[in-house]
Amino acid sequence: MTAVIVLIVILALLVVYGVAQYNGLVSLRRQTQNAFGQIDVQLKRRYDLIPNLVETVKGYMKHEQDTLEKVIQARNQAMAARGVGEKAAAESQLSSVLGGIMAISESYPELRSNQNMLSLQEELKSTENKISFARQYYNDIxxxxxxxxxxxxxxxxxxxxxxxxxxxxxxxxxxxxENVKVQF
Structure with missing residues (x-):
């Protein structure tokens, strides 16, 4: 009788351990989904800033239409990307073209002193930091x-x-x- 009780207790402990392991895995899987969702939130914020950036620089950069179109195209591709790998590749491309527009804008002194541009610069810098932290958290989880x-x-x-x-x-x-340089 004692052996049966010991066996039942051992089986019960194994079941409890199994349930705890399974629930821990479910919890971590949900945390990864949430962390990826946080990246999406910050990327959406960046996507919302890009049209404002393009509109602000459009009047100053009349000879740079090709660059502006590349920014919008890269933004649209990044917004359409699904899955981690595809999203990471699209974001790499978007960061690259954003870096290009920022570098070109340094050639326009009036643009560098524009209040809207200064405000967008600060917002983009803040957003890039938040994206970086969200990516780091996601990768940790x-x-x-x-x-x-x-x-x-x-x-x-x-x-x-x-x-x-x-x-x-x-x-x-x-x-x-490298981080996108948003200095004017």
Whole structure:
């Protein structure tokens, strides 16, 4: 009788442990989804600023229509991107063309002193910082999640529960890893 009770207690502890492992994995998966959502919030903020930037510089940069069109095109592609890898690639492209428009705008002294441009510069700088922090948080959570699903014994529960590794939000091109310079 004592052996049966011990066996029942051991089985109960194993079930509780299994439930705790599974719930921990679910929690981390939800945190990765939330962290990616926070990146999207900040990227949306950036997307909303870009048309204002283009409108502000349009009058000053009449000879740079091609650059302005590239910015809008890159913004639209970034907004349409889905998934972590596709989003990261589109954001790399957008950062690159934004850097180009910022570099060209330095050639226009009147534009550099425009109050709207100064305000947009500050907003973009703030947004770039928030995007950077959101990416870092996402990558930290994804690393914890991926480590958990690959570590024993939680890997047993991850495999049986259908938990799949998540992609890190990485920028491929080393040049594009640099922050966009928004100084006028």
């Amino acid at each position: 994804v690393t914890a999640y991926n480590t958990r699903i690959e570590s024993f014994p939680s890997s047993i529960f991850a495999t049986s529960g259908g938990f799949k590794p998540q992609e890190l939000f990485e920028i491929e091109d080393a040049i594009q890893r």
